[in-house]
Amino acid sequence: MAKNKQKEKLVSTSTSQPADYHIPVLLHETITALNIDPGGIYVDATFGGGGHAAAILKALGANGRLVAFDQDADAARNIPENDDRVLFVPQNFRHLKRFLRLHGISQVDGVLADLGVSSHQFDEAERGFSIRFNAAMDMRMDQRQPVTAFDILQTYTEQQLHKLFEQYGEVTNARTLARTITEARGRVSLKTIDAFKNVLRPVVKGNPNKYFAQVFQALRIEVNQELEALKELLEQAKEVVRPGGRIAIITFHSLEDRLVKQFFREGSFEEKEENPFVQEYREKIFKLITRKPVTAGDAELKINTRSRSAKLRVAERI
Missing domain, CATH: 1.10.150.170 (Putative methyltransferase TM0872, insert domain)
Structure with missing residues (x-):
C-alpha cells in the first residue's frame, strides 16, 4: 500500500543523504543544453541522488514541473522536501509514456537520462x-x-x-x-x-x-536489461517530447553511445543501407544540438574521476 501511495501522489517527503551520495556529471553542460522553459514540464529519467533534478528545479519557475523516475528504492530518499512541482515515479524509465499518461501528462518539454551507475550504488557493498x-x-x-x-x-x-x-x-x-x-x-x-x-x-x-x-x-x-530499456526510452521520446523540446542522454560506454547517436541521427535503430541507385526519404525526427558528444573538462575531471567516460548527446524534437 505504501508503494502505491508513493506512486500516486505528488511528493512531499524527504530524508537527507550524504553530500557525496552521487556527483552529477556534466551538470552545467546538460542544463544549458536542455534550454529549460521556466513553465515547462521536464523528466529526469534517472533521478538517483537528485543532482541533475535540483539544477532543473532551480531553472524552473513556480508553474514548472519535474517528473522523476528511478527504479532504485534508495533514490526516493533524495526527493526534495515540500516541493509540489516534483512527481516521483518509482519505476524504470522504460515505462515513461505509461506513467506520464497515468498522471495526465501527454507531452513534456525535455527529458534527461544519466545512464551511469551512481557512486552510491557502487559503494553499497x-x-x-x-x-x-x-x-x-x-x-x-x-x-x-x-x-x-x-x-x-x-x-x-x-x-x-x-x-x-x-x-x-x-x-x-x-x-x-x-x-x-x-x-x-x-x-x-x-x-x-x-x-x-x-x-x-x-x-x-x-x-x-x-x-x-x-x-x-x-x-x-x-x-x-539496460540496452533494451534505453531503446524503449528513446522510442517513446519521439511521442513524449513535444516539438522544440529536447532530450539529453549521458552515456558511459560505447554500446549506449552508439545507440543514442544512431537514434538521434536516424530516428530509429535500423542501420541505413547505402544504395546509390535508391533514394530513400526518411522524415527527420530530431535536430542534433550536439554534433559531437560533449565530454568533461579538466576542472570536472579533477574533482570527479567518474566523469572521464561520460558522453553527453542532445537532440531537439522537430
Whole structure:
C-alpha cells in the first residue's frame, strides 16, 4: 500500500543523504543544453541522488514541473522536501509514456537520462555492483526484479554467456571465459563476488581490475536489461517530447553511445543501407544540438574521476 501511495501522489517527503551520495556529471553542460522553459514540464529519467533534478528545479519557475523516475528504492530518499512541482515515479524509465499518461501528462518539454551507475550504488557493498567488495552476485537496480547476476551465471548456456561477455563487456577471451564458468558452476558456488573472481583468475587477460570491470559491466547490463530499456526510452521520446523540446542522454560506454547517436541521427535503430541507385526519404525526427558528444573538462575531471567516460548527446524534437 505504501508503494502505491508513493506512486500516486505528488511528493512531499524527504530524508537527507550524504553530500557525496552521487556527483552529477556534466551538470552545467546538460542544463544549458536542455534550454529549460521556466513553465515547462521536464523528466529526469534517472533521478538517483537528485543532482541533475535540483539544477532543473532551480531553472524552473513556480508553474514548472519535474517528473522523476528511478527504479532504485534508495533514490526516493533524495526527493526534495515540500516541493509540489516534483512527481516521483518509482519505476524504470522504460515505462515513461505509461506513467506520464497515468498522471495526465501527454507531452513534456525535455527529458534527461544519466545512464551511469551512481557512486552510491557502487559503494553499497551488498548490491554487488563493485569488484572492491565481497557480497552476493546480485547487481539488480530494482530489487523487485527476480533475476540476479548469480541466476545468469548459473543458468545461461555457454553460448549465451559467450555472446553476453563479448557484446556487453567486449571481453577479449569471452569464449574461454564462458567455458570456464559453465565448467566451474557444477562444482564451485558462484554466489559471491570473491568466489566468482577466484574462478576467473586463471583466464584473466591483462590488467585484472579492468578485466573484472568488463565482466561485471556485461552482467550488470544483462541483469537490468539496460540496452533494451534505453531503446524503449528513446522510442517513446519521439511521442513524449513535444516539438522544440529536447532530450539529453549521458552515456558511459560505447554500446549506449552508439545507440543514442544512431537514434538521434536516424530516428530509429535500423542501420541505413547505402544504395546509390535508391533514394530513400526518411522524415527527420530530431535536430542534433550536439554534433559531437560533449565530454568533461579538466576542472570536472579533477574533482570527479567518474566523469572521464561520460558522453553527453542532445537532440531537439522537430
